[in-house]
Amino acid sequence: MLYRFGVIPCLVVTLAASLAACGSGDNSPSASTGNAATTPAAPPAPFKVGVTTTDAALPPAPQLPTDAQVCSTLQASNSLVRQPSGALGPEADNGTTSAILNPDQARIQAALDACGAAVDAQVGAAISAADAAAAASQTAAAVPNVNIAGASAQQLAAPKYRASQFAVRLVVSSTGPGNAFITGPLTLPSGVTLWIDTGVTVYATRDVMAYAPNAAGPYCANTAVSSTKAGSSSNCLPLIGGSYLVNSAVVGGGSIDSRAASEIVSSNNLYPLMRIDLTCTNTYAAYSQGLQATTGTPCDDGGTFVNTTASARHMTWWDLAWLGNMIENGTTGVGSQSNFRMMVFNYAKNLTLFGITLNNSANFHVVPSGVDGLTVWNVKVQTPSLSASASPAGNGNPNYLGMVPTVDTAKNTDAFDPGSSSKPMVQALTIGSTKISTAGKISFDGYLKNAVFAYNYISTGDDDISPKGSNNPSPAGSGLFGIDGNRDVATDRKYGFVIAHTHIYAGHGISIGSETNAGVTNIQVYDNSFDGSEQALRIKSDWARGGIVTNINYNNICIRNSGQALLFTPYYSTKALPNPTSPLYPDFHDISLSNIHIIGGTSAIFEGFEANSGGITHAALPLGMTLTNVLADSPSNVAVTTSDANLTLNNVNLPIFPSTANRVVLNGSASQSLSTANAVDCSSAYVDFPGIGDSSPSGQTWTGSQ
Template identity: 65%
Template sequence: MKKQDNKLQGARLALPMLAVAASLAACGGGNGGSAESAVTYTAGSVFQVGTTSFDPNLPPEPTLPSESAVCATLEASNNLVSRPDGSLPPEADPSKSGVGVAVDPATANPDQARIQAALDACGALVDSEVGAKIASADAAATAAQVAAAKPNVNIAGVSGEELAKPQYRASKYAVRLVVNSKGPGNGFITGPLTLPSGVTLWIDKGVTMYATRDAKAFAPNLNGPYCANTAVSASKAGSSGNCLPLIGGNNLVNSAVMGDGRIDSRAYAEIVTTDKLYPLMKVDMTCSNTYTSYAAGKQAADGTSCDNGGTVVDSKSSARNMTWWDLAYLGNMVQNGTTGYGSQSNFRMMVFNYAKNLTLYRITLNNSANFHVVPSGVDGLTVWGVKVQTPSLAAFANPAGNGNPLYTGEVYNEDNVKNTDAFDPGSASKRLDDYLTTGSKSKSATKMAFDGYLKNFVFAYNYVSTGDDDMAFKGSNNPSPAGSGLLAIDGKRDVRSDRKYGMVVAHNHIYWGHGISVGSETNAGVTNVEVYDNSFWRSEEGLRIKSDYARGGEVSNIRYENICIKDALNGLLFTPYYSTKALPANGPLFPNFHDITMNNVRIMGKTTVKLQGFQANTGGYSNPQYPLVMTMNNVVADDPSAINVISSDAKLTIKGVNLPLVATADNRNVINGVPTKAVDPNKVVDCSKAFVDFPAIGASNYFGSTWDSQR
């Protein structure tokens, strides 16, 4: 297994390619361009993906806090010791199924109160030391921006770049979770936590923070919204928004989650409740109570229709309770397909809204019940050296499932761990003036401004394997005033002086999952994104842009460079026909993908390449054609005959491309240039060291010592 540099740094040194002149042989098809006699490479060395050690185009690597910066250190209880597979033993927090049965809060959720108390105390210290400085800087910046305001431009207040300076960071700002100093304890079990502004949650090496299995913890309000269901009425689907996230934070400055430990949401494990009346679904599709009776403090009689997606209340059922992934599969794959309204009310691992400087660093994330990390409206979002592996080995060791954890009897795979996106960064829905969150029940004294944009985003040196999107830019919300003409995500907006690009995805290793994506929501627009030096190994998708005319919009100036893709189901997937989601009331939103560039992309193994624009007059609407406008330079397959190409409504400019692209009137393709077999993949990009085993991180490593040996 390849050993990575300790600093987890790599580089895009923009090394040009070895000068060669190769005679061309047409690869078939293709028209609309003149034949070429040679492919020319720029003098220099072929770029080697996944091996460099420094990137001058990125900001400095984050660092862990110093010992002196720690507000509080919490030791794990010796009652919680992770098994070698990464799970907790059944006796650590026992399951109890059935009607009128509750688990003990002391074992189901022993650590939430003390972790939150430490975070709150640390947040208060941070606010007392630097809160006034932050407020003063924001007031001055806001006043200057108002004085110089242009129409339709959001007021951002003080920039994240300014707030990154030392004077805005408190001397003590971290809460550290550590192994027990006198015993084997290395686990914490917690319910939802609020991350205060300026505070770092530091999960130390060897420590795992587990999510409680108590559904009530994620839905504390008696009258809803209710968590752990697939429907909340006979006609209304469930939603992750019904649940509190495991870690949440709004209106933050200089907050972080980091360390060499793990967070495991345990979506593979049976859901329980500390309230005997809280309704849960069981794998035989019955339920333990109804929300109507629960809100009234009563137990519904057997045979009463469920209102959580199940059938009827059954006190005699001996079936186990659902797991979070049972609910996800049931809601998305079964009920949604038959009724159109099914969806899971599962909690997300992390949700952050409106922040300036938010960092995830070196932490390992496993087994989220829904999306892992959902940050919206962040100026200065850094995800660096993070590992996401879902499902992990702990999921396969789930005692309740006996090796077949889903209620269907299936073993976990990439198709049935639904909606476990790793990272879904996006803009927020509007500009905001609000108080900073200084604790779970406290706010700052003064409001500050957030413009709602996603800006200065770095996604670098990460290892990701999950059941859905590995990373997806969500262009669904636009905080810009109407008529501004601004796109929601723009990599050229307010780029900081310590980096070259405002939106970067670089030096990552992607395994299972849907690859690096834009969409599916593109209605508010995404532009100016740099994606370089990434590898995709046995992923479902590699490079992807997806939308449809229920949520379409402009996607432009997306640049891919120095990419290695091996044994992917869909190496390249660009489609405006992502789903048949119902159209909005005001009519269709047409996807428009243009000015997309690929340089030095190598595809190894059998795969599908789908390149589609949006056809004119689609769905009975009088819309123009929105072709996929893409330039492809040195995009090659080691074996072009192993590439299945699906293409329509595309306007492609190609050079040094050996994919079997064909321009015909039937599929409305225009190809400027001619495919060639003469290009040598080894002189396009070096993939010899791009594909490495998922890093050995103990129990989180899916199959133990290597990634490849048992795939």
């Protein structure tokens, strides 16, 4: 298509001094006044992305505990040593017993439990009393859009609600080379910090039995639990989980590696596992009776048939994800994977992730729901990392398709999926794997609020940060949103939901949705860079899980070599409607893009929801968006698709045109000839992933010296 633009004199100029000149027939400052000419003030320099180190709009940065605040310190075994690739040495866990496959879970959990009990004994009663007093003072006639349940996270952050000792610290061996731990699922207690020290890596056990919470099913590590029901991550315990928490954290300069590209094994030889030839080792039906099915019996875990003599290796977690999502779901519509997640937290006040590195989750990395006071600060997520392709067998650890792991084959490895919970909850604090506080119950309203993602580095195979408005804890018709950045904003910050000062590499970018049925509003996204991401700024939904997404503000963003720099669509999938007569209409409006600088060829999609879509009578829900100073270095290499959109353009050089046929209405217009001299400054936006020399499959580059 021929790229045509009109020229827009004066209207596209954004600098105040230039606008003043445009308003006069004579550009001379002395023409109408007769005064001596004065030199106009120089325009302000464009904002420089990637150099901000302090931000008054954010709460104070998290801090590591002091030595005096440590409940207990655990040293790594000298038999567990991380290799330069980041992988665990191949001899470390070759075996069939839990003692070899999962040597550290019991001692880490015991330390967490003991610390949790001590914390509760010291401050549990005070937390309960403060919460009860706050709850008693709250009424149904509270200020609109304020839905605090009990004491707020900000109130409970005070020192008197924190124990004098609250951290369990994992450290390298003091007597040898040991610098790693292998563990199964851990329960993080309320008030406890898991401190993974610099130089330490916590590896997930490969033993499937550690993640299987129910011996009677449904089961973990499959792509289906019946001929009609797909697999689900809820069939597996997460590596680190916690519910009903106050002032809990995972921090440190160390790392957690879920080893999703490693072969799944079992300490129970009857437990069904799939092999890369699609046969299975047993059936769930036989396993539930303590029996071994005979060769030729049809599998009931998504495989083909039982083969008791096959020599093919077992699948990896990412093999299951690829098989379930890309093959079985594509042919039967019921495929998915039962893979464990790295971290799942439900109902918390003050939950912090700080300084740690997360690698190679089998499914989503971090899923926090119903948290007041969520802080994710200086966290690094890189999946797949170099360790994912380091194989004990020396063959590059190919998946069952014969490929080493890539961002394309590490399916459903979202970095952060924050959301609200389904309902308010009054519950005693969890102070260990089997212990509940006796001090009293705490109120949680179920909303996600006071969330900060700052100074992070993220590269993954799916969504990088994906706020999900899937649940609204309030009754239907309350008018509240599942995620609302203006709800109960703490006084130590300017905004209630912020994504800032973050570098994003591979992945699907900052991606709101696809679950938006409970609504998402008032999110601030600023001073972020995207380098090579599949998508960068994205809002996605469909009429099976749609809702209102509004007041999302993107500002000072650098995007380089992205497949789709901008993607806003209500047609995310063709997922079947839960009720064919009651669609959940996706409605995106009052979205702003300001100071967006796009480098390299890319595409952009701006779509609203067309009237009468799918043969169901309904009004149009056009995308409502304002674009200000949105500039591409090579606008002729940007392909734009628009439909059902009302767009306001100011200083935009993307090929966006009005269209009667596609129902696109513009206020203002774009121009290919606009200068990028005043575009946001990206000269320091693109840096190598920290520690990339020993963790990235692609190796270190000179991108940081642009």
